[in-house]
C-alpha cells in the first residue's frame with residue numbers, strides 16, 4: 001500500500017514497518033534450501049530498500065524458475081540430463097513440449113531471424129537488447145495459450161473415460177532458458193536486461209564472460225574475455241536484479257575462455273597466468289606502433305597481416321611460466337633444470353591464481369637474482385586488448401570463480417570432446433562438489449568427424465553422468481526448419497499437391513501431429529467458447545461452427 005494512504009503512523013514509522021517486514025520476508029526466502037549454494041554480497045536490507053511500496057509480486061517466470069530448478073535437481077539426483085534445443089516459434093515449442101522438459105532460446109537464432117530491428121546478422125549480439133526477451137515473451141505467451149486451451153478441453157471432461165479418450169495430456173509450460181549474451185553493455189544494462197527477461201517469462205538466463213562490445217558466437221575466432229571479477233560483478237548484478245524482483249531466476253554462467261585469444265584488461269591477478277607477453281628485449285616498437293606506422297605509410301590489408309606476423313615471430317610471445325622454463329633451460333649454471341621448473345610450477349599454475357608480480361619474484365629467486373624480460377603491453381592489439389591463451393584449465397579457474405554466483409556453469413568448447421568435458425567437470429567439482437554443469441551440443445561442431453554414430457547415441461547420457469544436467473543443441477530449431485523447408489520446396493516444385501498431401505499432410509496424420517488440425521491447434525475452439533460465453537451461449541459467427549473445413553479431418557484422424 002502506498003505509504004501516503006496510511007494516516008495512523010507518521011511517515012518514518014510507516015517506512016520502517018514496510019522495510020522491516022520486507023527484510024524479514026527476504027531473509028526467510030533466502031534461508032530456503034534452494035539458496036544453500038548461492039553467495040550474495042549484499043544484505044536483505046539492500047534489496048528491500050530497492051523494492052518500492054508495492055507488495056512484492058510473484059512473476060510467472062519465477063514459478064517457471066522453480067519448475068526448472070526441480071527438473072534439474074531431479075536430473076542431478078539421477079545422473080541424467082535435461083536435453084533441449086533452440087526454439088524459434090510457437091509451432092516448435094508446441095511440438096517440443098511432448099518430448100522435452102526445457103526450452104532454449106538462442107541469441108544466435110534471434111540474431112538471424114528475430115531481431116527487434118528486423119535486421120538480420122551474425123551472432124555478434126549487436127541487435128537491440130530487447131531482442132531475446134521479446135522472443136521469450138513470444139514463446140512464453142504461446143506456451144500459456146496452449147496450456148489454457150488444453151486445460152479447458154481436458155478439465156471439461158465429465159468422466160475419467162472421457163478424459164482417457166483424449167489421450168495423453170501435454171505439459172506446455174516447459175521452462176525457458178534464454179541467452180543474455182554478454183549483458184549488452186555495462187552493469188546497468190545487465191540489470192535492465194535481466195529485468196526484461198524476468199518480466200517476459202524466462203525461467204533461466206545464461207551470461208558469458210566476453211566483452212559486450214566485441215562479442216562473438218562461441219564458435220567464432222577473435223573472442224575477447226573480460227577479467228574474472230568483472231564477470232562475477234555481472235552475475236552478482238543478475239542475481240541482485242532477480243532479488244529485487246522477488247524472482248528465483250536460474251543463472252547459467254558461461255565462460256568463453258577455453259578458446260579466447262584476447263582479454264580486455266590485466267587488472268585481475270587470477271588472469272595473469274594466461275596473459276601472453278613479449279620476451280624479446282630488443283623490440284624497438286610495440287605491435288600497435290608498428291602497425292600504425294605501416295598504416296600511415298599506406299600498407300594494404302595483406303601487408304599489414306604480414307607485418308603483424310613478422311612482428312609476432314620476433315616478439316617471442318609466451319606465457320610467463322613458459323618464459324621462465326625457457327630461461328632455466330638456457331641457463332648453463334642450473335644443473336637440475338627439471339627440478340627448478342617443477343618447483344616453480346608447483347607454486348605457479350593455472351589454478352593457483354598467482355599474480356605476475358609474485359610469479360616474477362619467485363622466478364627471480366630461482367634464477368639466482370636474474371630478471372626475465374616479459375612485457376604484455378608490447379603485443380597489445382590495435383583495439384588495445386591484451387593477448388590471452390585460455391584452455392580448459394583457464395575455464396575451470398573461471399568457472400570456480402563464477403560458481404557461487406550461478407546455478408550452473410558452462411565452458412564453451414571448440415569440439416564435443418568427452419575427455420575435455422571430464423576435465424572441466426572434475427576441475428569444477430573438486431572445489432564445488434555436485435555443481436550443476438551445462439553443455440552446448442552445438443551444430444557448429446562437425447558431429448560426423450567428432451565421434452562414431454554409437455558415441456553420438458550415448459553422448460548426452462555420458463555427459464549427464466558427469467554432472468552436465470542441462471544440455472542443448474543451440475541451433476537445432478533453425479537447422480530442422482531449413483532442412484524441412486528445403487525438402488518440401490523441392491518436392492512441391494516437382495510434384496505439386498502430391499508433395500503436400502503425401503509428404504506433409506499424410507505424415508502429420510500418421511504421426512498424430514496436432515498441427516494437422518491447425519484451426520484447433522491455433523485455439524479457434526477455445527476462442528469460440530469465449531465468444532459464445534460473451535454472447536450468452538450462442539454465436540452465429542463461431543469460427544469452428546458448421547462449414548469449417550476442419551470437419552474434413554474428423555474421420556481420418558484420431559486427434
Ligand SMILES: C[C@](O)(C(=O)O)[C@H](CC(=O)O)C(=O)O
Nearest residue numbers: 106107108217218442444474
Ligand atoms: C549458444 C549460442 O550462444 C547461441 O546464441 O545459441 C551460440 C550458438 C552456437 O554456436 O552453438 C554460441 O555457442 O555462442
Ligand SMILES: [Mg+2]
Nearest residue numbers: 106107108179
Ligand atoms: Mg548466444
